[in-house]
Structure formats: structure tokens, C-alpha cells
Amino acid sequence: MSRARPTDHGDELLARLDSLTAQARVQAELQRTRVELAIALQRGMLPRDLPDAPGFHLAVAYAPACYGLNVGGDWYDAFVLSDGRIGLSVGDVQGHNIEAAAFMGQIRVGLRALASVTGEPGDLLARTNDLILSLGGDLFATCTFIRLDPTTGVLESARAGHLPLIWATADGRSGIARDEGGPPLGVQAGTRYPVTRYRLTTGGVFILLTDGVVEGPTLSLEDGLDQVVRLAGVAAVAGMDAGELAAAVIKGAERVGHEDDAAVLVVGHDGLPVQP
Template sequence: MFRKRPAQDGDELLTRLGSLTAQARRHAELQRTRVELAVALQRGMLPGDLPVIPGFHLAVRYSPAYSGLDVGGDWYDAFPLPDGRIALSVGDVQGHTIDAAAFMGQVRVGLRALAAVTGDPGDVLVRTNDLLLSLGADRFATCTFMRLDPATGVLESARAGHIPCVWATADGKAGVAEDEGGPPLGVLGGVHYPVTRYRLTTGGVFILLTDGVVEGPALCVDDGLDQVVRLAGIAAVANMEAGSLAAAVIRNAERVGHEDDAAVLVVGHDNREGGG
């Protein structure tokens, strides 16, 4: 036979539940504020405009993702160099915190500043790596840095622990760029970043991306890259504009169930002018 609980016990239980609910609400609000701050920090550090290059077409897409209630530090960038060539970069900072987003901004600014001194992609990464080590940073970043010569279509590429780019030509041939690469930035001193040269022919595309686009719970990185290769080949044959291709690639991140930021930078060589 059950005994009836005294009314004061019920009142005490309700009071405790109310207190716990209020604490949970305050915690959720604090976490939401942290996420909004980090996203705003990310957005504020990414470039608002892309260079306009006659005969070429640039487009970017960026999708922040959440790990728990934190965000990461992926970036993209494109800017003119003093000699008239164009610098292109994408990268990914280790970690998913506001600090990671802030560190992303430091790396991106460092790349821009050093690229104005030496546009060679390998030298840019060497100097950025040395800079991060000298600052005693407790984080590291992966990065692809490229230099495009609009007069010749030549792309010079160096990678620091980052996933490779994807290319396609107007006849539908497509693949993953096979450059050697080096370690992530901010890990080891005295390292070398080899430079690989490609030629972007008329109708061709190059896709720079971060691993959130091609890797997630639903897909391994190799299979994700294969999907982007197929997209790039179809887009090149169809003469798809860069903005549409970038949008199609970023949707790939949704299919892989990405838990990381996803950034895409597309450069296409065609007869259009302007950005996408």
C-alpha cells in the first residue's frame, strides 16, 4: 500500500525542478551567444569581395557547421598581388572554439602580408609557418596557397597538410591534384613546401576546398573527393558558371553529414568576366 507524499515534499520537488530548468535555460543562452559570436567573428574575417579577372570567374561558398555548440576556423581568400597575379587560399584551423576562429583570422592576415613580400606559394607557407612558430601558437592550421597568372593561366600551388584540390578540363577530364605538400602550419620548423605548377585552360576549373566538404560520418574523404571530381567534370563539359558549381560542391557537404566547417573556392577559365 502506497503512502501519500506530504504536500511540502511535492512543493520542494517542483522548486528544485524550476531551479534546474532556469539553470539549463541560462546555460543554453550562454552557449547560443558563444556560437553567434564565433560565427560573427568568422564572417567578419572572411573577404567580402573577390577580384574581378577578365577571362576568369571566381566563386566561393561557405557553410559553418557545429561540433557540439562550437564552430571551427575554416577560411577562403582571393586577392591581387603586387605583380598583377592573383593569390588564392583555403585553410582549416585545428579546433572548434572562438579561439580557433580568431586564430584563423591571424593566419589569413599573415598569409596576405607575407604574399605581398614574396608571392611564391612555397615561400609564403614557409614564412607563415615560421611566423606562427615564433608566436608560440598552441594551434596549427592546414592550408593550400595558390598563385594564378591571368596572362598564361598558370597556377602555382603549395599545400601545408591540406586536402588536395580538384581540377577539370572542358573535355570532361577531371581528377585530384597530385602535388606533394608539406606538414601543417605551426607544427615543425625548418620545413619545405614544394610548388607544383598547373595550367588552367579555357573552359577548365580548379576547386579549392576544406575537408568538411568531402569528409563526414556518411563518407570517407576519398569517396567525397571522387564525388567532387565527378561534379567538376560535368560542370566543365556543361560550361557551368563558377557560382553554380560552388553551390553544387557545398551541397556535397550536406550529403556527407559534415560536422566541420565547409569552404569552397572555384576558379574557372572561360569567356565570361566578373565574379560569382
């Protein structure tokens, strides 16, 4: 009876290992390409420029997740409405893949398109919710939309399952807005979103963010929000620039060990221009 030589078994094992290694390389390269495409989609869909308004400063900071081979669908946006007021939004799509990134782009474009019909935040979110449901997908998103009137400093805000905004005033007060919100976009038909009004005073700031900034394996959501509240209070007293504050908030996201995208949008108020 013939017996296979040990070297035959060794050669067969090496051949199998080579085959498995080649397959793993192909899969890793395919996934890396998907991640790069998703990141390109994200960056291509986010606004390159922010509106200018006398007495106000807008600033953003963004860090894509790229945890492992995942990528999320967080976004921010700021644009001028037809009546001269400014629309601001931040949001977070459920999921961590290229579909989430593409869905993010659909929502952002949908918000902008519908804002030409109505800039009222509650109505705008309701219409966007109905639009998403009409598309028939299985993804949903949280979102906050704010309409800022640069002539008065009044902000009107509506939330769809998203984190509340954070505020601070020049005299050192700061906190988390306790407004009423509605369910995420794309979950329930016929939803109405209540609107809350705020006034941004001279030296004050408002911060909109996504949960990747304040929640992660090393920090709870409550502690993360408190961390940003304290930072906002210090920044307002010190007169920190909106861009510096946004950078400081996103820097803090590194300490939470976040596995999600992190987006920050800061609105700062230097004071309304003097009317002649």
C-alpha cells in the same frame, strides 16, 4: 516524532528542478552567444569581394558548421598581389570554438601581410608557419595557397597538410592533383613546402575545398573527393558557370552529414583575352 508532509518533499523537488532549469538556460544562452560571436568573427574576416581577371572567374561558397553548439575555423581568401597576380587560399583550423575562429583570422591576415613580401607559395607558407610558431599558441591549421597568373593561366600551388585540389578540363577529364605537400602550419619549425605548377586551359576549372565538403559520418573522404571529381568533370563539359559549380559542390556537402565548416573556392577559365 514529527514527520514531513508529502507536499513538503514535492515543493523541495520542484524548487530544485526550477534551479537546475534556470542554470541550464543560462549555460545554453552563454554557449549560443559564443557560437553567434564565432560565426560573426568568421563572416567578418572572410573577404566580401573577389578579384576580377579577364578570362577567369572566381567563385566561393561557405557553410558554417554549427553542429550542436560548435563552430569551426575554415576560411577562403582571394586577393591581388603586388605584381598583378592573384593569391588564393583555403584553410582549416584545428578545433571547433571561438578560439579557432579567431586563429583563422590571424592566419588569413598573416598570409596577406606576408604576401606583400613574397608571393611565392612555398616561401609564403614557410614564413606563415614560422610566424604562427612564434606566437606560441597550441593551435595549428592546414592550408593551400595558390598564385595565379592571369596572363598565362599558370597556377603555382603549395600545400600545408591540406586536401589536394581538384581539376577538370573542357574535354571531360578530371581528377585529384597528386602534388607533394608539407605538414600543417604551426607544427614544425623550419618546414619547407614544395611548389607544383599547373596550367588552367580554356573551359577548365580548379576547385579548392575543406574537408567539411567531402567527409562526414555518411561519406568517407575518398568517396567525397570522387563525388566532387565527377561533378567537376560534368560541369566543365557543360560549361557550367563557376558560381553554379561552387553552389553545387557546397550543396553536396549536405549529403555527407558534415560536422565541420565547408568552404569551396572555384577558379574557372573562359579563355585568355586576345592580344592586339
